[in-house]
Amino acid sequence: xPRPDGRSENQLRPVALERGANPYAEGxxxxxxxxxxxxxxxxVEAGAPPFKKGTGEGWVTAEYAMLPRATLExxxxxxxxxxxxxxxxxxxxxxxxxAGMRTMAFGEYTIKVDCDVLQADGGTRTASxxxxxxxxADACAWLAAKAGIPxxxxxxxxxxxxxxxxxxxxxxxxxxxxKDATVDAxxxxxxxxxxxxxxxxxxxxxxxxxxxxxxxxxxxxxxxELFALQRKTLxx
Numbered sequence: 001x002p003r004p005d006g007r008s009e010n011q012l013r014p015v016a017l018e019r020g021a022n023p024y025a026e027g028x029x030x031x032x033x034x035x036x037x038x039x040x041x042x043x044v045e046a047g048a049p050p051f052k053k054g055t056g057e058g059w060v061t062a063e064y065a066m067l068p069r070a071t072l073e074x075x076x077x078x079x080x081x082x083x084x085x086x087x088x089x090x091x092x093x094x095x096x097x098x099a100g101m102r103t104m105a106f107g108e109y110t111i112k113v114d115c116d117v118l119q120a121d122g123g124t125r126t127a128s129x130x131x132x133x134x135x136x137a138d139a140c141a142w143l144a145a146k147a148g149i150p151x152x153x154x155x156x157x158x159x160x161x162x163x164x165x166x167x168x169x170x171x172x173x174x175x176x177x178x179k180d181a182t183v184d185a186x187x188x189x190x191x192x193x194x195x196x197x198x199x200x201x202x203x204x205x206x207x208x209x210x211x212x213x214x215x216x217x218x219x220x221x222x223x224x225e226l227f228a229l230q231r232k233t234l235x236x
Contacts, residue, residue, distance in 0.1 A: 003165075004176050005034070012160070012172045012222050017233040019134055026111075027138030029233075031131025034174055035121030040131040041114045042139035044146075048108040058109040058152075060101060060136065062093035064128060066117040089125045090115070092197065096129045096188045097136050099196040102154030107147055111139050122175040126159035126186055130226055133157040134233055156191040158226035162215040164207060169214040171222045183207045187219035191227045 007013070013034030022028035027042035049059050064086050068074045078086060097113055098104075113136055115128035133156055140153035161173045163184035170177060178184055185200035200212065 003170065005174065009168055009170045010218055010221060012225060013174065015130075015226065015229060017131060017134055017229060019138070019233050025135070025139070026142040027135035027140075029131040029134035031127050031134075033121075033123050033127045033130075033172065035119060036123050036127050037117070037119040038124060038127045038131055039116045039118055040128060040135045042132070042135035043112045043114070044139055044143050045110045045112060046108075048110055052104075052108060056107065057104040058106045058111065059104065060094065060098045060111045060113070062090045062097060062113040062115060062128075062132065064090035064093060064115045064117075064125070066120060066124070070117045070120045089128070092125055092186075092188075092199070093128050093132055096157050096159065096196050097132055099188075099190050100133060100136065100155045100157035101140075101152055103152045106140075106143060106149060106152040109143060111136065111143070113139075120175070122173050122178045123161045126161050126172075126188075129157060129159040129188060130230070134230060137234055156227050156230050157188065157196065158191075158223045158230060159186060159188040160219050160222040160226065161186050162219045162222075164205075164211060164215070169211065169218055171218045183211070183215075185215055185219070187216065187223065189220070189223045192224075193220065 016032040018030040021030035025041035026044045029040045113132045117124045137153045140151045144151040163173050163181035182205040188196040
């Protein structure tokens with residue numbers, strides 16, 4: 001099936017990871033998946049959440065927001081806190097990034113990963129996870145150097161979208177495909193091949209087990225490519 005941008009069904013959009021894009025944050029990454037552009041920063045702050053007090057452990061959390069003109073039409077700023085969609089996305093990002101940690105025993109600090117969507121063309125949450133991982137890895141290295149401990153970061157984390165477009169399994173959906181997909185899913189993995197989360201929905205139809213397997217195979221292949229790019233970006 002020809003895709004709008006000429007890609008094959010198992011091909012990622014052009015992906016770019018700009019490490020250290022923010023000179024002020026302990027870790028940062030500007031991530032691009034095709035027309036989707038997300039600015040990710042990781043900030044190390046003294047103090048842990050109440051449920052971690054006295055444990056000697058820290059916490060990793062995430063926040064997600066979309067700029068007013070990141071989409072075709074302007075959206076209002078979420079001045080009274082994140083809306084339901086943003087809350088759901090930032091919880092996914094936080095869960096995913098915590099899965100990449102080797103340990104939370106890095107002292108009573110909080111690492112906050114902020115993912116701000118500058119431009120949206122599908123896959124903003126998966127781009128946030130993939131770029132947020134780079135920011136988190138660098139923030140953990142910064143904290144390790146400051147505290148004189150091994151880095152608490154453990155595994156690369158990456159994510160990608162997949163879906164059925166006209167019944168064809170496709171990798172890394174742009175918005176024009178995502179809005180008409182009968183089924184779409186977001187898949188998160190830690191290196192080398194462990195699943196963190198699979199969010200799949202029959203938006204306009206149902207899907208068979210073999211179609212789900214095909215989507216997971218596509219996602220696994222795409223995320224393997226993302227792991228390689230993350231490693232290159234981090235110089236590992």
